[in-house]
Amino acid sequence: MSTYKDKDQDPRLHGIKTKIRVVPNFPKFGIMFQDITTLLLDPKAFKDTIDLFVERYKGKNISVVAGIEARGFIFGPPIALAIGAKFVPLRKPKKLPGKVISQEYILEYGRDCLEMHVGAVEAGERVLVVDDLIATGGTLCAAMDLLERVGAEVVECACVIELPELKGRERLNGKPLYVLVEYFEI
Numbered sequence: 001m002s003t004y005k006d007k008d009q010d011p012r013l014h015g016i017k018t019k020i021r022v023v024p025n026f027p028k029f030g031i032m033f034q035d036i037t038t039l040l041l042d043p044k045a046f047k048d049t050i051d052l053f054v055e056r057y058k059g060k061n062i063s064v065v066a067g068i069e070a071r072g073f074i075f076g077p078p079i080a081l082a083i084g085a086k087f088v089p090l091r092k093p094k095k096l097p098g099k100v101i102s103q104e105y106i107l108e109y110g111r112d113c114l115e116m117h118v119g120a121v122e123a124g125e126r127v128l129v130v131d132d133l134i135a136t137g138g139t140l141c142a143a144m145d146l147l148e149r150v151g152a153e154v155v156e157c158a159c160v161i162e163l164p165e166l167k168g169r170e171r172l173n174g175k176p177l178y179v180l181v182e183y184f185e186i
């Protein structure tokens with residue numbers, strides 16, 4: 001049996017999790033793909049998602065929301081606008097036109113890399129890192145490494161979904177992670 005478990009009792013969380021479609025065996029056999037495109041089709045559930053993050057981060061003196069390509073680009077910008085922060089895209093290789101710093105990371109199979117424009121984030125800035133999902137945690141780790149290399153302070157990582165069985169949270173070296181829903185395969 002697979003299921004989502006509520007993080008807390010906020011009734012908006014139930015609506016959000018019912019809108020996430022789980023697609024078995026995509027993109028390969030054995031993966032239970034968490035499809036957030038169905039959440040985006042429901043304006044209330046999408047707005048509730050953004051509102052929950054905004055309620056948590058408003059007034060926390062965060063000047064940067066860093067969103068991870070691709071799905072962090074969906075949730076990050078509305079959060080940034082609502083809390084009065086700038087949005088900084090962390091992109092896959094060779095997409096950003098300016099001077100970049102790069103951080104490689106290990107995936108379950110193979111390697112990938114994230115890049116950030118030099119000068120987009122300054123030393124001492126307080127940053128929220130946003131993505132749709134944490135699985136093994138490799139992507140969020142690379143994002144935090146990039147930001148910390150330029151002297152920024154990562155306040156927290158925020159994701160819509162966590163796959164706790166993959167233990168990604170343990171790879172974050174104690175950095176706080178806030179998620180709205182957890183998905184368990186058993």
Ligand SMILES: O=P(O)(O)OC[C@H]1O[C@H](OP(=O)(O)OP(=O)(O)O)[C@H](O)[C@@H]1O
Nearest residue numbers: 069070071131133134135136137138139
């Ligand atoms: O915790 P991890 O094991 O690192 O996995 C999480 C990452 O995987 C997915 O992105 P993906 O790499 O599939 O890229 P995409 O959003 O460009 O499709 C997801 O959107 C996260 O960014």
Ligand SMILES: Nc1ncnc2[nH]cnc12
Nearest residue numbers: 031032033034035133135
């Ligand atoms: N199960 C999953 N669903 C969606 N995106 C993912 N990225 C890594 N694992 C994933």
